[in-house]
Amino acid sequence: MLTVDNVSKKLSGKTILHDITLEFDHGVYGLLAPNGAGKTTLMKLLTTLLFPDSGSIRLDGEDIVVLGERYRGQVGYLPQDFGYYPGYTPRRFLRYIAALQGMPRRGSDERINAILAMVGLSDAADKRMRTFSGGMIQRVGIAQALVHDPRILILDEPTAGLDPKERVRFRNIIHSLAADRIVILSTHIVSDLETIAGHIVMLRDGTVYANASPADLCAxxxxxxxxxxxxxxxxxxxxxxxxxxxxxxxxxxxxxxxxxxxxxxxxxxxxxxxxxxxxxxxxxxxxxxxxxxx
Missing domain, CATH: 3.30.70 (Alpha-Beta Plaits)
Structure with a gap:
């Protein structure tokens, strides 16, 4: 279980998050709030790209800051704008990501082939990414977050740039992954959350305004x-x-x-x-x- 306990964070002297308390277990959690409400800040705290000013974030009772690389090795992360090398092919890029994760080459190639098929990029696996559409690049971003089979998957605007067919593919992928891992995602496409998220976390004025199922919020x-x-x-x-x-x-x-x-x-x-x-x-x-x- 991933636990956020009374976490607060200021940036440039402004309080972005105040006294946030949440628990994440297996399943899909949707972060839903307007721009500037603190969604991305919370995701960066969960990935240790930022650190709390107060409070703690724990995985199975251990502080993720103390766990360090042992925690980060269990996290897959897709930021709003992920860095990639346009001259690389998806296969080469995923091999690079796998190497950074310490995955052995022999086992990683099989995993990479499976991930490329999962995101619909098998036919483009050996084409240079500079020729890709925005939606195809976003699929590479989803693939790089999945390549090491993470226990926790954190996705910031994962459906940006995807057409309706690709969004359906993405929702199916998330459904298949959520049974045995934590998936936390934010998106401005509310219908995506309505169909795949079992829990909706709404942030307002830097605090948790609501934490409930889509059905309960609608009810x-x-x-x-x-x-x-x-x-x-x-x-x-x-x-x-x-x-x-x-x-x-x-x-x-x-x-x-x-x-x-x-x-x-x-x-x-x-x-x-x-x-x-x-x-x-x-x-x-x-x-x-x-x-x-x-």
Missing amino acids: SLEGRIYEVPAGTPLAEDQRLLSEVQYGGATRLRIYSERPVVGAAVGAAGTADPAAGPITVAPNLEDAFLVIYGG
């Missing part, structure tokens, strides 16, 4: 998410979350503190776009916009 908004016709005036206790299109007509998706008079119970998209208000099932994007302001 907290049950009966307060509505769709209404475009142009409907909103009361003071109602908030516009988004606009949705049905058959060329626009409806407003709103959050309301009080029940909307005359609202029918329905599901998004099932009512006549010009019909009156309906209650709809909340989703994780609704929760994000309600908590952080939309």
